[in-house]
Amino acid sequence: MTEVSGVFVSKPQDSLEKTIDTVGHIVDHCEVKVVDTEGRMVPMGTPGELWVRGYSVMLGYYSDEEKTREFIRPDGWAKTGDQFVLQEDGYARIVGRMKDVIIRIGDKIFPSEIEEFFETHPDIMEAQVFGVPDPKVGEEICVYLRLREGVTITEQDVIDFCKDKIAHYRIPRYIKFINEFTRSSASGKVQKKHLLANILCEISSAH
Known part of the structure; x- marks a missing residue:
């Protein structure tokens, strides 16, 4: 999504199966976590909402502070609205949009x-x-x-x-x-x- 840019990428050595079945590996210098509806981290391999924090997250929506606050928490975590599964090896799978x-x-x-x-x-x-x-x-x-x-x-x-x-x-x-x-x-x-x-x-x- 444009608000957080690219957070996961495939690596040249990845197998065809891993390239197809996942969105890739977490990029360097970015933080991600998958949380439940209360914002608590869920165990690895469990579906939840993907939150992102780091240099790739936008500063905010132009002239729209309210929408910015809805998307980016005060501690910098951006709530993507994407349902993700994060694996122990740093790779992830997208399940779908929370609203869908x-x-x-x-x-x-x-x-x-x-x-x-x-x-x-x-x-x-x-x-x-x-x-x-x-x-x-x-x-x-x-x-x-x-x-x-x-x-x-x-x-x-x-x-x-x-x-x-x-x-x-x-x-x-x-x-x-x-x-x-x-x-x-x-x-x-x-x-x-x-x-x-x-x-x-x-x-x-x-x-």
């Missing part, structure tokens, strides 16, 4: 984990997962899938692919197919808010 966590009947589900699972399917090029508000369970899971050109699969095919591979509560209730995702012009990120608006409109129309 789907909470279904008390279970915390990280969209990135479900997206990565779907992208192991030979006919799926890209998956985008997010939560849809639900009065009974809190949030239901929705996935939009972009398939390989010329391929056709059904919702039932997707459900069958999930069985015995992921927990039943992680199988999306809403499964949609799309040709192309709408992306932001600046970063190229998929605009999930548009996908959410589409599914909410469908749900409303069905009722």
